[in-house]
Amino acid sequence: MVKVKICGMMTLEDARLASAAGADLLGFNFYKKSPRYIAPDAAFQICDALRAELGSRCPVLIGLFVNEVAGVISAVTRKVGLNGAQLSGDESDALLKELYGIGYKAIRPMNRAQALDDVEYFRPQFPTNPQFPSLLLDAYHPQLYGGTGEQASVEVALAVKAVVPRLMLAGGLTPENVGERIENIQPWGVDVASGVEIEGQPGRKDPERVRAFIDAVRRSET
Numbered sequence: 280m281v282k283v284k285i286c287g288m289m290t291l292e293d294a295r296l297a298s299a300a301g302a303d304l305l306g307f308n309f310y311k312k313s314p315r316y317i318a319p320d321a322a323f324q325i326c327d328a329l330r331a332e333l334g335s336r337c338p339v340l341i342g343l344f345v346n347e348v349a350g351v352i353s354a355v356t357r358k359v360g361l362n363g364a365q366l367s368g369d370e371s372d373a374l375l376k377e378l379y380g381i382g383y384k385a386i387r388p389m390n391r392a393q394a395l396d397d398v399e400y401f402r403p404q405f406p407t408n409p410q411f412p413s414l415l416l417d418a419y420h421p422q423l424y425g426g427t428g429e430q431a432s433v434e435v436a437l438a439v440k441a442v443v444p445r446l447m448l449a450g451g452l453t454p455e456n457v458g459e460r461i462e463n464i465q466p467w468g469v470d471v472a473s474g475v476e477i478e479g480q481p482g483r484k485d486p487e488r489v490r491a492f493i494d495a496v497r498r499s500e501t
Contacts, residue, residue: 281461281496282412282468284447285475285489286343287315289482291325296486298329298338301493304410305329305338306365306470309355310345314481315472322359330360339410341365349377356381363411375404382406385415385449388431391438398442405444412468413443418450436464454491461499469496 285297286306294305307322308315317325322342329337342361344352346368356364364378367385375382384401388394398414405413416439418431430451440446449470452460457469473481475488 281466281500282447283493283496284341284468284470285472285484285492286341286449286470287313287472287476287482288322288325289315289317291328293482293484294325294329295332296484297489298333298336300490301497302338302489303468304341306341306343306472307359307361308343309347310343310367312345317482319355319358322361326360339363341411343367346370349374352378352382363406363408365415367415367417372401372404375401380406380408383411383414385417387417388435391435394435394439395442398439409445411445412447413445414439415447415449415470430460433463436466440464440466452492454488454495457492458495458499461496 282303283301284304284306285302288294288305288307297305307317309319310316326340340361341363342356342359343365352364364382365385366375366382370384375384383406386394386397388397401414416431416436436448445467447468447470448460448464448466452469452471453474461469471492475484475492477483477485
């Protein structure tokens, strides 16, 4: 079953919506320059409420960090009660090693060759926890760390998928195109933020689009 991560959670209402719709993972963005930034205290309140309400049915809770030091990542992860951390900046393999298996890397390669170089560089630090992707592939952008709405090429995605145990695909996914992307690439999981949001309101999820996205993923599996 393809895993679904809904990223950029900012309200308990949206987190409940995504959980009820069948999301496997929820993402909380701690990058202060992002329009989807959430403060750790606010994220804790959402995650604490979800755990209390859903118990063992609570989705896997992931924090997104960009160019942050290991001490801060670990402290926020503990404070909020997150399961893991996604590193979406220019982090090194040494930083992943410092996180002792709770972190995984997001890459934004310019081309196939760079993608495969990135895979080999980060391979020794792939998390062993089967709840986490080994690696997340996002679309390249020279200035932005994800959330661009652009797509990684199928060629690059297939090259990475062939050598990565659990590939999560991000970048430009929507309810309208996710089924085709899954059919063409067969990733372990898919990650969406802007593709299921209310237009012009970063971070605010559109209930119909969230449900339509997850329905499209499930239909692609049959």
